[in-house]
Amino acid sequence: MRAALERYFEFSRLGTNWRTEFFAGLTTFVTMAYIVLVNPAILAQAGMPLPAVTAATCLSAAFGCMLMGVIARYPIALAPGMGLNAYFTYTVVLRMHVPWQTALGAVLVSGVAFLMLTALGIRQLILRSIPKELYAAVAGGIGLFIALIGLHNAGIIVSDSTTLIALGDLRSPQTALALAGVILIGTLQVWKVRGALLFGVIGITLAAVPFHLVHWHASSYRLTDITLTAGKLDLRSALHVGLLEIVFVFFFVDLFDNLGTLVAVAKKAGLVEADNSIPRLNSILFADAAATIAGSLVGTSTVTSYVESSAGVSAGGRSGVTAIVTGLCFIAALFAAPFVGIVPTAATAPALIIVGSLMISTLSEISWTEPLSAIPAFLTLIMIPLSASIANGLGFGVIAYACVHILGGKFRRQDWLLYLLAVLFLARFVYVSAA
Template sequence: MKEKFFTLLGFSQQRDSLKTEIISGITTFVTMVYILALMPVIFAPLSEQGFPIQSLFTATALSAIVGTLFMAFIAKRPFGLAPGLTLNTFFVETVCLTMGYSWQFALTAVLVEGLLFVLICVSNLRQIIFEMVPTTLKYAFATGIGFFVAMIGFKNSGILAEGTIFNHMETLTTPTSLLFLLGLLLTGLFTVMHIKGGLLLSILIVTVVGLPAGVTMIPEELISMPASPLPLLCQFDFEYLMWPDFWVCVTTMLFFDVFDTLGTVVGVMASAGIIRKNGRIPHMRSIMLSDALATVSGACLGCSPVTTFVESSTGFAEGGRTGVSALVTALCFAVSLVFSPIFLAIPTSATAPAMVVAGFFMFAVVRHIKVTFYLESMPAFLTILLMSITGSICDGILTGLISYIILSYTYGYMAKFKKAKRNSQ
């Protein structure tokens, strides 16, 4: 019975290690748990519109649980899902505050976007979108996301500021930065020594060391009962379906959701070596479908679009490869509903080093990019560069694809023109 259950999650006793999958799932959760604290902060301006902020923590955890369970049982891959930061900002700042629409309007747009995403996944359109990306660019996604993930780690440490290398040199001596540097040393050392669970072990050590340093705050209470999610449940308003602005919002969300997910999945899977010679990713359809279904379920629970988190790369770095890892991540989110003060006490300076090391593992696939094949390597370079500079996976993908298309068609046209000119002579 136990073996059959694990088989449903893509786990094989001959190939996989249960201990590794469990550590992978916990590591992914620990690097993602910040979203539970951040969501209420992002949505706080909507409280004036009657948005039930207290219910959002519960809705966020539930959407992460449901979405990650979809990934565990449908795709059988170790990805964690939760409401994404990019689309959170679009939901609140653009749709509600700038355009002036209600949060019910935005939630309805999320639902419709998710349903369209599902249609894309079950149709041939998903395959068309995926196959138009050359293999070289897929490896560029992994490399670019590697830099992106590492930059998130440095920003979370307080060392890296927007547009500069360092805030100030004195920031290197702050308790937060010193803990980060300690964590970076430990994760690097554990990685070199091939210690299983090294990333998670480093997070735990830095969290404990942070107690006397005043960085890790002791929670006032260990248990906190979650607020009811009912005020956010299925709060849709379909009267906007015929409004042009509604479909502008839906299209924008769909674009970011599809390409952010595509870039994250391809990048993380490629860095883990799970990519075939023809550039295809195994189970890509089920992975994308899981993400789409997570968006739909998240909208019903009252959250902005749920997406595959790039922090899942830390779980892959720990060796997670099956849905067991995702199941563990989902169970951790379930536990966090009650024990949230403990998990939210983990400082970002403890999890940031794991992000940097995970970024290193993703960067390693740059060796697969054929630099001398300029038709693909130049767009690949632009993808990596723009993803790092803009801090946006979607911007990097879009830049790479557009430059590749322009170069390909221009090169093809010039080749035909030269051939026709030679024939005429």
């Protein structure tokens, strides 16, 4: 049985083993476990019952991760997406006064649209239309984005009204511990210690105890509370013509966030073929579409691929077993959700910073002396962290790529889909700016 599983997950070809995959799955979970607490807190402001959303968050993440691991066999973890949950609560429910049940219906419609486009091969065409320069820039941009989040969470970088950002107080316990964590994880990686990220997170968590940065908030909930949101979506209202714009935003942002994350993680794991194709692409896209549908049915916002998957890849994860382990951790979190937040930001921030540094290596694949490649790649690279959105960064890159090629006399008929994407991105930016 064990040998058969190793053949199915291609351990030999990928150069991995059970121990490595287990640690990689744990590492991914630790770096994204915050979603178990953050997602319910955001959606609760939309009037959704907190215990129910907590259970829905864990279940949808577990389902998505395990489906990705078993069917697609990739080390990519899924969970309710940050950004989309904020749009769900603050824009759709609170500003537009749409009931959360109707908003969940819109999430379901967008998930079904994903599934249909996957079956028709359109999402695959979109992915293949993205130039390789933008692939590399997306991976590097996500690296900068992850590192910026880590630096901010650690207090190393803080907001500043004059310069936008500034250096924080390096003497504060949280910031000092985070810096120590960067050094600890970096040293472990220099010595090629497997699971360096996980060990670093655990080590800093233990070191944070004397500084009272580790907090236990023991509370409980009944798993049956999920019935307060499960199956409560209002599909009929979501199909109303006036709500199509909501469905479009859920669909559009998730589409390109997913594609960007997929490309970045697959590239980092060395799973992208020489011709820029990604094996089992249909299975990957099916998994995230099915996860979004499942999430809407149990009661949470759009489920998407997580850039924190890069942490598991950096820890050696290469197969679907990494994602399965992460999914099992989310199931465990269903029963231990009150304690998931025990890991302080001083411990998770160093992991994000280190992962960010590792993802920058893809930038060497870009021809920086060639404006046709450099300008779109740079805009993609810089706009992902500065706009806090993979979709925005990719949008700027695609528009710039189309413009410099067309106006520079380098128009190619085979790039018609990319030019169409540029028009769609431009329309989205105009719409968002006018909204």
